[in-house]
Amino acid sequence: MAGDRPDTWCYVIKKHGRIVHVGITTDPARREEEHQRVFGDNVRMELIGAGPYARSVARNWEDEQRRLGYPTGP
Numbered sequence: 001m002a003g004d005r006p007d008t009w010c011y012v013i014k015k016h017g018r019i020v021h022v023g024i025t026t027d028p029a030r031r032e033e034e035h036q037r038v039f040g041d042n043v044r045m046e047l048i049g050a051g052p053y054a055r056s057v058a059r060n061w062e063d064e065q066r067r068l069g070y071p072t073g074p
Contacts, residue, residue, distance in 0.1 A: 008058035010048040012070075015039055022065040023073050024058040
């Protein structure tokens with residue numbers, strides 16, 4: 001299954017040490033640039049764990065972050 005390939009990274013975006021967004025991506029460099037356009041150049045992406053992960057594992061992590069109240073994408 002395509003969704004089981006380890007090609008997805010989990011990440012947090014921080015601004016001044018505060019988490020402003022959590023999410024998943026297959027292209028961390030591109031995604032960080034997109035977030036910098038939204039939040040400003042002073043944001044930093046931190047990759048979570050030893051990824052990449054299977055898409056289903058990454059989605060589960062993102063869903064858990066949403067349940068914990070962290071700001072996530074759609």
